[in-house]
Amino acid sequence: MPSTPPSGTIQLTDKAVPLPDFVRRLLGQTRAPDDIPRIAQEEAADWLLPLTEALLSWLRERESDAPCGVFLGHHCAHIPLPSADGKGLFLRVPLRSTWTAWPIDTTTVVLVVAGEVDVEVYPNQEDLRMGHPQYARSFGPEEVFATHVGTVCALRSRSTSLQVLATPRPGRDSTGIRPLPNASALYEQAERSLERILDGAR
Amino acid sequence: MSWLDKVHLRDCSTLREMQHISRSVLDRLAGDRGLLSQLVNEIPDDPKRLAKSRVTLLLNRLSLFQAADDGFEIRMNLNPRVDNQLVPHDHCYPFATRILYGGYVHVVRRRTNGWTGEFSGEDIEPAMVTIERPGSAYTLGHVMVHQAIMQPDTVTLFIRGPRRKTTSHAVTELMPPKESWPAAGGGPASESRSATLTEYQDMRRYLLERSLID
Numbered sequence: 001m002p003s004t005p006p007s008g009t010i011q012l013t014d015k016a017v018p019l020p021d022f023v024r025r026l027l028g029q030t031r032a033p034d035d036i037p038r039i040a041q042e043e044a045a046d047w048l049l050p051l052t053e054a055l056l057s058w059l060r061e062r063e064s065d066a067p068c069g070v071f072l073g074h075h076c077a078h079i080p081l082p083s084a085d086g087k088g089l090f091l092r093v094p095l096r097s098t099w100t101a102w103p104i105d106t107t108t109v110v111l112v113v114a115g116e117v118d119v120e121v122y123p124n125q126e127d128l129r130m131g132h133p134q135y136a137r138s139f140g141p142e143e144v145f146a147t148h149v150g151t152v153c154a155l156r157s158r159s160t161s162l163q164v165l166a167t168p169r170p171g172r173d174s175t176g177i178r179p180l181p182n183a184s185a186l187y188e189q190a191e192r193s194l195e196r197i198l199d200g201a202r
Numbered sequence: 203m204s205w206l207d208k209v210h211l212r213d214c215s216t217l218r219e220m221q222h223i224s225r226s227v228l229d230r231l232a233g234d235r236g237l238l239s240q241l242v243n244e245i246p247d248d249p250k251r252l253a254k255s256r257v258t259l260l261l262n263r264l265s266l267f268q269a270a271d272d273g274f275e276i277r278m279n280l281n282p283r284v285d286n287q288l289v290p291h292d293h294c295y296p297f298a299t300r301i302l303y304g305g306y307v308h309v310v311r312r313r314t315n316g317w318t319g320e321f322s323g324e325d326i327e328p329a330m331v332t333i334e335r336p337g338s339a340y341t342l343g344h345v346m347v348h349q350a351i352m353q354p355d356t357v358t359l360f361i362r363g364p365r366r367k368t369t370s371h372a373v374t375e376l377m378p379p380k381e382s383w384p385a386a387g388g389g390p391a392s393e394s395r396s397a398t399l400t401e402y403q404d405m406r407r408y409l410l411e412r413s414l415i416d
Contacts, residue, residue, distance in 0.1 A: 026331060033290050033311070033323035033373055036351050037331065041305045044333040120218070121310065121330050123317050123345055134343030135310050135330060136221040144333055151312060151329040 015061065016084035017054050019111075019166060020047040026109045026146040027087070027168050048142040049201055051164065052113060055091065056194040058082065059187055070183040074100045076157060077186050081164070088167035093190055094157035101128060101154050102147075106167050109146045112139045114193050115161030119145065122152045141197075162193050204237055205230070212273030212364050217296055221341035224274075224298035224361045228339055231276070232300055232359060239415040241266040242278065242406055246399060255402055257384040258394040259286050261352070262405055263360070277360040278302075280408060282352035286382055290326055290347045291372035296363040300339040303412055304356030308332045308340070311347040321347065323373045357414060 022044065025037040058081065062068075069080045075096045083089040092110075099118075110117070120133035127133070133154075139145060147153060157163065180186070209227055214220040231238060242264060245251050254265035254275070260283060267276040279299075290311055308331070315325040326347050332340070334350075342348060344366040383391035397405070409415045 022333070029328060029331065031327050033326060033349075033376060034288055036288070036307055036309060036349065039307050039333055041333075041335060041353055044305070044335055119330070121312075121346070123312070131216065131218065133217050134346045135340065136217055137332065137338075137340035138225075139332075143335075143338065146328075146331040148328040148331070150327060153330070 015058060016082045017058055017089060017164070018050065018084070019087075019089075019164075020051075022144075023109050023111070023166050026144075027107055027166060029107070029146070029148075031148075044144070045142065047111070048113065049198070051111065052194050052197045055081070055113070055164070056191065056198065059191050059194070062187075064184070064187075068183055068187075070180045070186065072178050072180050074102055074155075077180055077183065078165070079183070079186065079190065083166075083170070086170065088165070088170045090165045091190060092157070092161075092163040092165050093186055094159055094161050097156060097159045099154050099156045101152075104147045104149055104151045104153065106169070107146060107148050109144065109166040110139070111164040111166070112141055112143050113162040113164060114141055114197055115158045116140050117158070117161055117163060118156040120154050122154070124152060128152050128154060160193070162190060206237075206267050206276070207270070209269070210271070210273060211269070211361070212271050214363070217341055217343045220296055220298060220363055224341060224363075225300075225339055227276075227361065228298060228300035228359050232302060232337075235416065238266075241276075242409060242415050245402060252399070252402065253396045255397045255405075256394050257397050257401060259283065259378050259383045260289075262397065262401070264397075264402070264405055266359075273364050275362045277362065278357065278409070279360050280357045280405060282306075282350075282354065282356050283378070283382065284352065284354050286378035287351045288349060289372050289376045289378060290323070290349050292347050292370050293342070293344055294367050294370050295365050296341065296343045298339065298341040298361045298363070300359045301334050301336050302357045302359060302414060303336060304353045305333065305335040305338075306350045306352040306356055308334050309349045309351075310342065311349075313345070313347060317345045318367075320371050321373065323375060326373070355412070357409070357412065 022039045079091040081089040121135035122128040251265040262281040264278045310330040311326040312329040385391040
């Protein structure tokens with residue numbers, strides 16, 4: 001289960017980062033075998049630039065001296081983002097491009113904003129240890145996936161990658177995480193990546 | 203002869219290896235319109251590939267290439283039956299696929315009653331859910347259960363890997379009704395049967411209309 005966020009450490013602006021509506025449907029999927037999120041192909045395109053603009057706007061407007069709640073986990077830094085409807089929302093910035101096990105203790109939707117993310121799913125922990133996946137896929141910009149509780153998976157985020165993670169509730173998984181007190185370089189790195197996306201689209 | 207004759211998948215010991223090889227094959231073939239067209243157009247001249255081109259309860263498929271060592275087959279899947287897509291199922295083999303046209307929501311489910319034999323709707327949990335669009339690709343092993351809820355005009359390239367088990371399985375209570383299974387010439391309906399020459403020609407026309415082949 002997600003742990004409670006440390007009280008008083010995350011101060012966000014009032015401006016929530018808007019997500020495509022299909023994220024809500026992906027997060028709401030139940031275990032019923034006939035429950036499939038209905039997502040039209042048109043919905044799955046054209047969300048990258050609005051999201052990039054919103055992220056960049058938030059990064060530029062945030063108070064630089066405010067406590068930020070950034071934490072490290074699974075070779076990535078996670079920047080908490082303002083969310084409109086009580087979801088957990090994070091900008092994930094890889095620190096190393098290496099395979100790492102990713103324990104899924106709450107449904108998580110990943111929106112790839114930049115770079116590439118490789119994901120593998122395994123039947124069990126032993127197959128994870130042996131490197132014997134039963135599902136493998138690479139995700140690039142404007143691609144999205146959801147992982148569900150109990151999935152044994154590993155991921156490798158390329159160093160150029162930026163991802164937005166959404167979870168049903170605020171908080172974060174508590175496995176192998178630690179706070180990152182000084183994140184100014186991280187914010188600058190994320191800002192530059194987002195600017196490059198917008199420059200490329202012009 | 204083509205560059206496909208030099209591809210070998212039989213010796214892949216892990217899905218990771220298969221993903222590595224098949225991804226490059228699928229990307230190259232998707233960009234080789236000449237070879238893709240040739241492989242579709244020559245099916246009537248090859249009785250084996252015509253017999254392996256099939257009409258199934260889930261979709262139609264063309265058999266584009268059969269490896270000499272029987273280690274893999276390349277197929278083109280098209281004409282999905284949108285009302286029949288809900289059934290969670292597994293396969294006897296690992297496969298890799300790349301979307302050429304259309305797209306779908308793909309649900310990969312993990313089993314909770316062991317990784318062999320039958321399963322019901324109670325024995326599976328969602329693991330990975332993706333939105334597949336033209337250009338996206340993935341590789342799935344024979345033990346995973348999945349559902350691909352395709353939009354009507356979806357066309358995909360598909361590599362069937364080496365057979366890993368004798369029987370595939372599906373959630374019985376979500377199997378499409380027999381009335382929706384393909385029948386031909388007044389014969390009994392079956393889950394899968396060979397395409398007729400007329401059906402092959404219809405499939406080829408479908409691909410021409412979407413400018414996927416010449």
